[in-house]
Amino acid sequence: MSSPLSPAPDAADPAQPAVAVRHLTLAALFTAIISAIFVDLHILAVAGAAIWAFANTLHFGLIGLALVGALIGAPALWACWKVGVMALEAERDWQN
Numbered sequence: 001m002s003s004p005l006s007p008a009p010d011a012a013d014p015a016q017p018a019v020a021v022r023h024l025t026l027a028a029l030f031t032a033i034i035s036a037i038f039v040d041l042h043i044l045a046v047a048g049a050a051i052w053a054f055a056n057t058l059h060f061g062l063i064g065l066a067l068v069g070a071l072i073g074a075p076a077l078w079a080c081w082k083v084g085v086m087a088l089e090a091e092r093d094w095q096n
Contacts, residue, residue: 028091036087040080047076 051072055065 022092022094024088024092029088032084032087032091036080036084039083039087043076043079043083047072 051069055068058064060068
């Protein structure tokens with residue numbers, strides 16, 4: 001990675017690879033959103049089933065259910081965020 005203090009790369013420098021920028025079109029945006037929703041629903045369904053099964057198997061009350069929900073729900077929400085970011089990056093990749 002270059003630092004903000006380093007000089008800008010010269011456009012005529014052959015050592016610098018040319019980066020093709022693909023703009024996000026409406027079709028690519030909808031594709032990314034739909035694919036992210038599809039995968040996120042599966043992540044959230046598995047997380048919800050795991051919370052329900054774990055809390056009911058050990059006969060937790062509402063406090064225990066909230067704790068299990070926080071322990072399993074936080075990584076599930078992070079995974080949903082990363083799926084959305086990766087879907088947008090995949091749609092903007094010029095090699096895709």
